[in-house]
Amino acid sequence: QKEVEQDPGPLSVPEGAIVSLNCTYSNSAFQYFMWYRQYSRKGPELLMYTYSSGNKEDGRFTAQVDKSSKYISLFIRDSQPSDSATYLCAITDSNYQLIWGAGTKLIIKP
Amino acid sequence: DGGITQSPKYLFRKEGQNVTLSCEQNLNHDAMYWYRQDPGQGLRLIYYSQIVNDFQKGDIAEGYSVSREKKESFPLTVTSAQKNPTAFYLCASLGQGGQSPKNIQYFGAGTRLSVL
Numbered sequence: 138q139k140e141v142e143q144d145p146g147p148l149s150v151p152e153g154a155i156v157s158l159n160c161t162y163s164n165s166a167f168q169y170f171m172w173y174r175q176y177s178r179k180g181p182e183l184l185m186y187t188y189s190s191g192n193k194e195d196g197r198f199t200a201q202v203d204k205s206s207k208y209i210s211l212f213i214r215d216s217q218p219s220d221s222a223t224y225l226c227a228i229t230d231s232n233y234q235l236i237w238g239a240g241t242k243l244i245i246k247p
Numbered sequence: 248d249g250g251i252t253q254s255p256k257y258l259f260r261k262e263g264q265n266v267t268l269s270c271e272q273n274l275n276h277d278a279m280y281w282y283r284q285d286p287g288q289g290l291r292l293i294y295y296s297q298i299v300n301d302f303q304k305g306d307i308a309e310g311y312s313v314s315r316e317k318k319e320s321f322p323l324t325v326t327s328a329q330k331n332p333t334a335f336y337l338c339a340s341l342g343q344g345g346q347s348p349k350n351i352q353y354f355g356a357g358t359r360l361s362v363l
Contacts, residue, residue, distance in 0.1 A: 145287050171351070180251075180337055180354030181290075225289060235352060237289035 140164060143226055143238030151246050156213040160226035160238045163207065167236075169229040170202050172211045175240065176222045184224070185211070216245045250274065253338050253355035259363050260325065260332060268323045268358045270338035278341040279321035280352060283307060283334045290337065296321055325360065333362050 143160045150156055158172075169188045173181035185200040187193045193200045201210040209228075213220055226238040251272045260266045270279065278297045282290040292305030296315040310329025315321055325332045336359075339352040 141289075143289070178335075178357070178359070180253075180339075180356050182354065183351055186351060234292070234295075235290075237291075239287065239289045 140236050141228055141238045144241055145239045147242040147244055149244040149246060150216060152216060152218060154216050156216050158211040158224050158241050160209050161207055162228050166231050167228045170209050171227045172200055173225045173227060174222045175225060181225055218245045218247050221245045251338055251340055251353060251355035253358050255358060258358055258360045260360060261363050263327045265324055265326050268336055270321045270355060271319055272340045274340055276340035280339040281323045282337045284337060285334050332360055335359050
C-alpha cells in the first residue's frame with residue numbers, strides 16, 4: 138500500500154460544476170498537507186497548504202483535512218476550463234520530506 | 248525575477264551517453280531537489296541537497312549523480328547506467344525559515360528527456 142493514495146483519473150466535468158479531488162494517507166504522523174496544480178509540460182505550482190483538520194478557503198478553492206480519517210480533499214467551485222490540469226496532493230513526513238500522490242488529471246469541458 | 252531555471256527544456260540521449268540537466272535558483276534557498284515524473288505517476292525523489300557540498304540519495308538514485316558546489320546550482324547527470332531515462336525531470340528548491348512553512352517546494356519548468 139502506498140503512503141499516499143490518489144486516483145489518477147481522468148476526471149471530466151462540465152464547466153461550472155463543483156469538483157472534488159481526494160487523497161488518503163496511511164501515516165497519522167504526517168503534518169503538512171498541500172495541493173499542487175500542474176499544467177501540461179510545466180512544473181507543479183503550490184495551490185494550497187494546511188496543517189490542521191478543517192477547511193481552508195482561497196477564492197474558488199477549498200482544502201479540507203480530516204486527520205481522524207486520514208483523508209484530504211480539494212474542492213473547486215464554479216470550475217473553469219482554465220482549471221484543467223493535474224492536481225497533486227503532497228504530505229510531509231516527520232523529516233519534512235514530501236510524499237506525493239500520483240496526481241489526478243482534471244478536464245473541465247466548456 | 249526570482250525563480251528556478253531548468254535547462255534545456257528538451258534533451259535527447261543516445262545509448263551509452265551521459266547527459267547533464269541544469270538547475271539554477273536565485274531564491275537564496277538552501278535545499279534543492281531532483282524528481283522524476285512518469286505518466287500517471289507522482290513525483291519520485293532522485294537526490295536532494297540541504298546544503299552546499301552535501302547531498303543525499305532519494306528513492307530512485309541508481310543511474311543518476313549530482314553535485315552541489317554552489318548554493319544556486321544543483322545539476323543532475325543521467326548516466327548510461329540508467330536504462331530507462333525517458334521521463335520528465337523536475338528540480339525544486341525549499342527555503343528554511345521565512346513566512347512559509349518549512350516544506351513548501353518551488354519548482355522549475357522541467358526538462359523532458361528522451362532516448363534516441
